[in-house]
Amino acid sequence: MPPITALLxxxxxxxxxxAGGLGGVLGLGGGVFLVPFLHLALGFPLRSAAAISLAxxxxxxxxxxxxxxxxxxxxxxxxMVLEVATxxxxxxxxxxxxxxxxxxxxxxxxxxxxxxxxVVLSRLNRRNVLHASVDxxxxxxxxxxxxxxxxxxxxxxxxxxxxxxxxxxxxVSSLLGLGGGIIxxxxxNAWCGMPMRAAxxxxxxxxxxxxxGGAIIxxxxxxxxxxxxxxxxxxxxxxxxxxxxxxxRASARWLKMLMAGILVVVGVVMFIRSAR
Amino acid sequence: xxxxxxxxxxxxxxxxxxVLRLGIAATTVCLAAxxxxxxxxxxxxxxxxxxTGLVLLLATPVARVVVSVVDYAREGDWLFVVxxxxxxxxxxxxxxxxxxHRPV
Numbered sequence: 363m364p365p366i367t368a369l370l371x372x373x374x375x376x377x378x379x380x381a382g383g384l385g386g387v388l389g390l391g392g393g394v395f396l397v398p399f400l401h402l403a404l405g406f407p408l409r410s411a412a413a414i415s416l417a418x419x420x421x422x423x424x425x426x427x428x429x430x431x432x433x434x435x436x437x438x439x440x441x442m443v444l445e446v447a448t449x450x451x452x453x454x455x456x457x458x459x460x461x462x463x464x465x466x467x468x469x470x471x472x473x474x475x476x477x478x479x480x481v482v483l484s485r486l487n488r489r490n491v492l493h494a495s496v497d498x499x500x501x502x503x504x505x506x507x508x509x510x511x512x513x514x515x516x517x518x519x520x521x522x523x524x525x526x527x528x529x530x531x532x533x534v535s536s537l538l539g540l541g542g543g544i545i546x547x548x549x550x551n552a553w554c555g556m557p558m559r560a561a562x563x564x565x566x567x568x569x570x571x572x573x574x575g576g577a578i579i580x581x582x583x584x585x586x587x588x589x590x591x592x593x594x595x596x597x598x599x600x601x602x603x604x605x606x607x608x609x610x611r612a613s614a615r616w617l618k619m620l621m622a623g624i625l626v627v628v629g630v631v632m633f634i635r636s637a638r
Numbered sequence: 639x640x641x642x643x644x645x646x647x648x649x650x651x652x653x654x655x656x657v658l659r660l661g662i663a664a665t666t667v668c669l670a671a672x673x674x675x676x677x678x679x680x681x682x683x684x685x686x687x688x689x690t691g692l693v694l695l696l697a698t699p700v701a702r703v704v705v706s707v708v709d710y711a712r713e714g715d716w717l718f719v720v721x722x723x724x725x726x727x728x729x730x731x732x733x734x735x736x737x738x739h740r741p742v
Contacts (some may be wrong), residue, residue, distance in 0.1 A: 368677060417695060424662040424698050431655025438650055439718070442706065446721050449728040570699040571725060575732040578696055582736025588688035589676055592669040595695060599666055 378597020386605020389562030391419030391541030412539030413580035423570025451532025472632030479625035536576025541569030661698030
């Protein structure tokens with residue numbers, strides 16, 4: 363564990379701002395970047411890096427969800443169905459840790475990130491928004507979207523794909539220190555019929571609960587260093603507030619391009635991690 | 639179900655928003671005060687505030703799930719009562735696991 367100086371506190375705060383920004387804009391917790399940054403660049407042990415990252419994921423989720431509540435962007439019903447799969451994935455996480463070496467998991471994750479990036483890019487111009495008069499069905503939703511200038515509706519397709527992505531997200535969450543938004547958002551958008559904004563808002567809502575199980579266990583074991591977690595969480599507060607404001611103005615196409623770019627970087631980061 | 643889903647969710651979305659806003663505000667105050675005290679050298683009080691802030695941070699999503707269970711029960715939406723209770727049980731399992739494995 364590196365000694366916590368005022369400079370280190372500031373660096374961790376800045377990293378938190380970036381992670382929170384991603385959460386506000388795209389519904390990601392940012393853990394996928396924060397863990398390697400804390401571990402490889404700042405020298406935190408992997409467990410502590412994962413624990414700090416999970417704490418920031420919770421902060422991102424709470425801030426982004428509180429900021430969006432009341433706009434109907436968050437699909438609570440669908441989110442809570444998927445949370446059950448996430449929870450099941452989390453329970454099976456210990457088993458996964460026994461079956462696969464961590465480097466194997468990271469490589470699989472890297473390959474998956476690149477594949478999903480290609481899928482997102484191939485569907486860049488396809489929008490999931492339907493006319494407001496369409497029945498959203500039991501799990502779909504409707505919200506006001508400034509970009510189209512009116513109410514838009516969407517229906518949920520391919521529920522099993524969404525459940526599988528959520529299971530996977532929960533499964534690798536505590537092991538790799540992620541909320542799993544990086545898996546859920548593109549899958550919900552590209553395969554399950556959710557508009558990008560609704561997918562991001564619903565993911566941001568879910569990642570808090572996904573990360574909490576693992577974070578509680580790390581905290582109980584004394585693996586969550588309070589002095590390092592505090593600036594990260596405070597940075598997230600600032601970053602996600604800025605990100606939320608900005609995401610409302612960005613076009614859905616731009617959000618998807620940003621998502622694909624981040625997925626490619628994540629793929630590369632995972633391969634670098636697996637090689638250590 | 640006689641109530642259309644959209645109207646049902648209105649109240650829940652507001653309740654969830656309130657719980658999360660309160661939780662994150664309390665977390666922020668504790669962590670910021672704890673961080674300042676720790677950096678100024680008041681180690682033990684600072685540490686206490688930091689730990690309190692982290693507990694509040696971890697408790698916030700749990701509180702959100704509890705609120706959802708209560709709201710769905712009030713609406714009589716039993717499928718979602720069961721789904722949210724499953725999530726709550728797993729979080730409770732994590733707390734128990736954390737207490738059991740706590741180093742002495």
